Amino acid sequence: MPETVLSPELRATFLTFQQDEVDSNAIYTTIADMLGDDPNAQIIRSIAAEEAKHAARWEALTGKKLKPSRLKVLLFTLTAKILGITFAIKRLELGESEGQEGYKAVLSDFPEIQAVIDEESAHEDALIAMIDEERLKYAGSVVLGLNDALVELTGALAGFTFAFQNTRLIAMTGLITGISAAFSMASSEYLSQRSEGDGSVSPVKSALYTGIAYILTVALLVLPFFLTTNFLLALGITLIIVVLIILGFNYYLCTAKDLPFRRHFLEMFVVSLGVTLLSFVVGVLVKKFLGVEI
Numbered sequence: 001m002p003e004t005v006l007s008p009e010l011r012a013t014f015l016t017f018q019q020d021e022v023d024s025n026a027i028y029t030t031i032a033d034m035l036g037d038d039p040n041a042q043i044i045r046s047i048a049a050e051e052a053k054h055a056a057r058w059e060a061l062t063g064k065k066l067k068p069s070r071l072k073v074l075l076f077t078l079t080a081k082i083l084g085i086t087f088a089i090k091r092l093e094l095g096e097s098e099g100q101e102g103y104k105a106v107l108s109d110f111p112e113i114q115a116v117i118d119e120e121s122a123h124e125d126a127l128i129a130m131i132d133e134e135r136l137k138y139a140g141s142v143v144l145g146l147n148d149a150l151v152e153l154t155g156a157l158a159g160f161t162f163a164f165q166n167t168r169l170i171a172m173t174g175l176i177t178g179i180s181a182a183f184s185m186a187s188s189e190y191l192s193q194r195s196e197g198d199g200s201v202s203p204v205k206s207a208l209y210t211g212i213a214y215i216l217t218v219a220l221l222v223l224p225f226f227l228t229t230n231f232l233l234a235l236g237i238t239l240i241i242v243v244l245i246i247l248g249f250n251y252y253l254c255t256a257k258d259l260p261f262r263r264h265f266l267e268m269f270v271v272s273l274g275v276t277l278l279s280f281v282v283g284v285l286v287k288k289f290l291g292v293e294i
Contacts, residue, residue, distance in 0.1 A: 003012065009097055011062060013036065014058055014061050014062050015058075015062050015064065016067070017058050018055055018058030018059060018062055018064075018066055018096070019066050019069070021052075021053045021054040021055035022051075022053050022066045022067070022068050023068045023069050023072050023073065024048075024051040024092060025048050025051035025052045025055055025068070026068030026073045027068075027072070027073050027076045027077065027088075027092060028044050028045070028047050028048035028051060028089075029045070029048045030077050031044055031076075031077060031080050031085055031088065031089075032044040032045045032048060034077065034080070034081070035085070037230045039132070039167070040085060040131050040132065040133065043128075044085070044089070044131070047089075047128070053235050076088050076091075076092060079091065082250060083132065084133055084135050084136070084256065086128075086131055086133045086135075086136055086256045087131060087252055087255055087256040088091070089128055089131070090128070090227050090256055090258070091253050091255055093128065094255070134205075136256055136257065137200070137201055138201060138205060138206060138209040139253060139256075141189055141201075141205075141206040141207075141209040141210045141213070142209050142210070144185065144189060144210050144212045144213075145182070145185055145186075145189075145209065145210035145211060145212070145213030145214035145217070146213045146214070146217055146245070146249060147215065147268060147271075147272075148181070148185055148243065148274045149178065149181070149182070149213070149217035149221070150217060150221075150242055150246065150268070151219055151271055151272050152181060152274050152275075153174060153177065153178050153181070153217070153218055153221050153222075154238065154239070154242050154272055154273075154275065154276045154279075155223060155275040155278065155279035156172065156174060156177055156178075156279060157174050157221060157222070157225070157235065157238060158235060158276045158277070158279045158280040159279040159280065159282050159286070160173050160174060161231050161232075161234075161235045161280075162280060162284045163286050163288060164231075165231050166231065167225045167226075167228060167229050167231050167234050168225070168226075168229075170225045170231060170234070171222050171225035171226050174218070174221070174222045174225065175218065175222050178214070178215070178217075178218030178221070179215065179218065180221065181209050182214035182215045182218060183211065183217075185210050185211065185214050186207040186208070186210050186211030186214070186239055187207065189203075189206050189207045189210040189211075190203045190204065190206065191203075191206035192206075193206045193207070217245065220241050220245065221241060221242065222238075223236050223238035223241075224241070225238070239273075239276065242272055242273070242276075243269065246265060246268045246269050246272065247265065250264045250265040250268060251265075
């Protein structure tokens with residue numbers, strides 16, 4: 001379609017679509033180069049080639065050659081390094097899915113755009129599904145450690161808070177309880193994978209992922225009790241940390257594995273805070289009826 005038939009508004013819209021494809025091509029190429037000899041690199045280069053084809057289609061309509069946004073490429077490359085290539089790619093594709101809604105508005109006048117939509121909906125999704133990333137293979141082990149620490153330790157800290165009412169004692173008791181539980185959970189995960197695993201994951205790595213997730217969660221939840229002498233304030237900060245951990249982890253996992261965010265977030269939130277409330281009541285009852293005074 002000749003460039004001259006495009007209105008200024010339509011050309012601006014097409015340039016936005018073109019920029020997205022140019023950026024995506026540069027991001028995928030950079031991530032693939034970053035991976036080197038990793039088997040996933042070739043898959044990502046194939047996705048980059050698809051994005052280059054889409055960018056060329058838009059360039060044929062706009063008549064203008066665009067350069068990738070260095071900032072966007074840098075941000076997504078850092079995301080891939082820190083949070084993994086699957087999360088970074090799924091987050092990028094989520095933005096492209098939103099862009100597809102804009103494509104549909106011009107389909108009647110430019111039917112060739114349908115090819116772009118079909119490829120992004122099918123071929124790229126198939127390529128992304130082929131990516132094999134270790135951190136997602138062990139996501140179940142991380143969930144086990146994280147969720148168990150959130151439920152058990154948040155509840156324990158709430159109980160300790162109203163039984164002891166001494167932040168230093170609560171912190172030390174929580175830390176000892178949490179670290180002991182982390183070793184217990186890690187060993188249980190190891191034995192579980194050894195006896196029931198299908199061989200797709202390493203029992204040792206599963207145990208490490210579970211144990212590390214548990215210990216890191218324990219450290220974050222106990223930290224407020226080391227920073228203040230006000231036990232209610234410390235508990236309040238801990239509960240805020242719990243919500244932030246649940247929010248952040250579920251966003252990461254649901255984005256990377258195409259899971260419904262709201263349902264998973266609410267499920268973990270209700271379980272964690274429900275156990276906390278119950279333990280809170282138990283702590284009050286223990287202090288009242290057993291006469292615990294620290």
